[in-house]
């Protein structure tokens with residue numbers, strides 16, 4: 086872990102390459118941008134806790150980031166390959182409303198369920214897609230960098246597992262749409 090070049094305390098997460106290189110923590114980065122553009126970030130809750138489609142508690146850490154082109158809020162679940170959502174607002178937006186937009190996005194999405202696990206009579210387990218659609222996030226698979234990992238229903242599926250799940254649609258047509266992380270998925 087690299088420590089922030091300004092506060093020498095928190096973990097550096099952002100590299101700024103403006104006149105040399107500086108590694109900054111999220112807070113010092115925001116302070117720097119805030120000074121430059123004269124916009125202040127408001128204090129907001131650092132955590133969101135919601136229950137998912139099965140009633141399971143899901144804990145998210147909220148991260149605020151200020152950029153010259155807007156405010157970016159991100160809710161990242163406190164586990165590897167968990168849920169992750171973000172929203173973007175204009176610099177002069179109502180930040181409380183933006184936070185509520187993030188909370189609503191998290192709530193809406195974790196209440197949806199796309200996959201389920203089942204068991205054949207012989208005891209063999211299988212995974213399946215409940216209806217005729219599946220959505221989630223494309224992530225990186227450390228153990229197999231040549232194919233993506235997909236996060237669906239707040240858990241990781243290997244590319245092969247996804248393949249197994251869609252095999253029952255053999256002969257069907259399909260369409261893939263990709264959405265920026267701050268967009269609403271239709």
Ligand SMILES: [Zn+2]
Nearest residue numbers: 089092110113
């Ligand atoms: Zn710092």
